[in-house]
Amino acid sequence: MWKIFVGHFTLGAFLSKHGIKGxxxxxCASYVENMWHVFWSCPHIQRWxxxxxxxxxxxxxxxxFDATFLLFDCTxxxxxxxxxxxxxxxxxxxxxxRNFKMFKTKMQTPIFSWQYxxxxxRLDIMGMAPTxxxxxxxxxxxx
Ligand SMILES: [Zn+2]
Numbered sequence: 001m002w003k004i005f006v007g008h009f010t011l012g013a014f015l016s017k018h019g020i021k022g023x024x025x026x027x028c029a030s031y032v033e034n035m036w037h038v039f040w041s042c043p044h045i046q047r048w049x050x051x052x053x054x055x056x057x058x059x060x061x062x063x064x065f066d067a068t069f070l071l072f073d074c075t076x077x078x079x080x081x082x083x084x085x086x087x088x089x090x091x092x093x094x095x096x097x098r099n100f101k102m103f104k105t106k107m108q109t110p111i112f113s114w115q116y117x118x119x120x121x122r123l124d125i126m127g128m129a130p131t132x133x134x135x136x137x138x139x140x141x142x143x
Pocket of ligand 1: 025026027028029030031037042043044
């Protein structure tokens, strides 16, 4: 997430400053590829963000990408952990799909869904110390 916010990715907008013109969004081909478009505003990507906000852990839906951090509730670390992991999985999926389409990489991108997030979260919880697992597993079973 930090790399995205500081613009640490080589995208079409960056390449065009260095003489490589015409790199378009690999999803819609309608826009020059830039950070804002690739991770947030592309209609193909907005569908995934909408899927994320369907997960019943959010009390509000972010309307701006740079306001995503405001979604975290500072009172419940277990909820925040689930939110953070789901956002991470979404951003990772967006980046994997972008690279799959852009570079024809062989790595298939999983479909982003709550079932996918839940399966990943269960694996994360299994990797925790047995004494720490209980509140995470309990909350995951409730959602
Ligand atoms: Zn696009």
